[in-house]
Amino acid sequence: MSGAPINYGHFTSMLVERGRVRGLARHLERLERDAWVVFGRGVAEGDVRAAIREAVAGDEVVAVKVTVVAPEYDPRDQVVAEDLEVVVQAFPPRGDAGPLKVRTCGYRRDLPQVKHVGTFGLFYQRRLARMAGFDDALFAPDDEVAEGSTWNICFRDAAGTIVWPSAPALPGVSTALIQNGLSRLGHKHEIRQITLDDLAGFEAAFASNALAPVRSISGIDEHDYAEDAETAALLRRAHDLVPEERV
Template sequence: MTDLETLAYVNYGNFTAMPVCPAGVRGLGLHLERLDRDARILFGHGVDGDEVRARIHAAVQGHELPANVRVTVFVPNLPVDRIDDLPEPEFLVRVRPLVPSRPAAARLRSTRYARDLPQVKHVGTFGLFHQYRLARQAGYDDALFVSADGRISESTVSNVGFYDGSRIVLPAAPALPGIEMRLLTDGLRRHGVDHETWDLRLPDLSGFRSAFMTNVINGATPIAAIDDVRFDLDPALVELLEAAHLSNPLEPLVNGDLGR
């Protein structure tokens, strides 16, 4: 079975995706930590960060930058009969054009759903895409996940945050620890704005002035509404989130210029 066949037929692996710019990647160290940490959870073996950096650098040569780069970790011909003791995984680097896919302001529909193993960015994305499809069919831009006990967690491929005019509040329910949200909260702290983590439920949303969603490909996107709760599209908050994002330096893949 080839690498692509393994990825197509065996739904077991982890990945990270990142925009690669000519000068490097914001949060590159966090992406490498994620790949290593998640691989240890899934396979019992880590991933060599230096090798990942070198492979990404080689893969983007000749591509227009910034580009969307995905690194997927997997075991070729995964031996199901000894899945309890897997060999060291390999990884595949894929380069695509960077095409943001969010509207200027998103409308979300709440839905009862929780991802499997939320602390790991894994390839088991069937449920995410299905919930995204259902939300789109209902006329929304995306779905907002609410756990069985009523706690707000995240969107399909984004973290969410809320703003009451003075503080940023993030949901406490289990969710993927997104790298863009980490970059934003680090940047906000540099701008003197801290964040709090609350157990948030749908009735709490009317207490917030604004809301936003984040991932590394689309950055921070304002949320216009969740169900029938509408939020202000606050230009000052958008500017603050953009400044927080840009305050994170680009980390070079290797010494020297990446080219275009």
């Protein structure tokens, strides 16, 4: 039985520019960590690097999705998979996108700390949000802000502190790079519980993932946020402090 059609596996996405990736070590760590959670064994870093190099050969800038599956995985038999396969897909990167207006919902991803292939629920919530006139969905189970459909979220408060929610969410690579960069720049940032009642107290909000490290959020539900180019530039600077790594 082939593992490819079965909704069981994990992945990471990254932007490859001239054979280099910012935060590559963190993507490789994610694949290794998640492989142990999902399959009970690690994935060879050399196999991942080789598969990416083959997929992006000759491309200057390309978005890449690296998925790990077990070709012989059988959901009826939960024995540890013997062989893991690395599947790489390359896509043209999207251009710069405008601010997001998002709607909150009570959805929570299964196993939120893992970037797994079980994406039906999150894409369905995005669809519902768009049908209601929003751009995307922000997950807030039990009225506690957690994460967006395919992105992390952070806020700037009135004192200039950058705040990330503490609710269970995917540990995003871009978020980690920004946090590390802010520490190096000496800019105050913190992680704390953020409830829906707290949304009105923030001055600005931003979405972040590997393909769009810093994207402004113009509104969440009935709360509007002014464009904050200065903070967006700070977050981007913090992100870019980490040098690119050769695949």
